[in-house]
Amino acid sequence: MGKVTAAHRTLNVLVALKGHSLNGLSNSELAQGLNETPVNITRALAVLQDVGLVTKLETGRFVLSITMLQIAQAHANEVDRAQNRIMELNQRVAAGAAAYN
Structure with a gap:
């Protein structure tokens, strides 16, 4: 992969928050985990908060938002x-095949 853009960085932060919906991650944990500077993580988190995809907890940690x-x-x-529709179609096909046997 080439140069990491701000968009890449922001999406990487979003993905990194997966599995941390209860306690969240701090800015420094995100920075360390993504090998980024805290300033870049702060910018990415600001974008994600602005569009409503991330929430900052009272603890200062970040989690995926309800949205x-x-x-x-x-x-x-x-x-x-x-999946339900595919199962329904498979059952119809099977029933039709049984009618011809």
């Missing part, structure tokens, strides 16, 4: 509906 969790849940719901 981000709603996005994830909406995706999971859509995948579940797709």
Whole structure:
């Protein structure tokens, strides 16, 4: 991968917060984990907060926001509906094949 842009850095912060929805991560933990400067992490977190994807806890740590969790849940719901539809189609195909045997 080439030069890390601000967009890459911001998305990397978002991904790094995955699995830390209860206690969050500090700016310094994110900086260390992503091999970035705290200033760059602060900028990325500001963008993510501005668009409502990250929340700062009273402890000063950062977590994915309810909006981000709603996005994830909406995706999971859509995948579940797709799987149900595929199962329904498979059952119809199987029933039709059985009728011809």
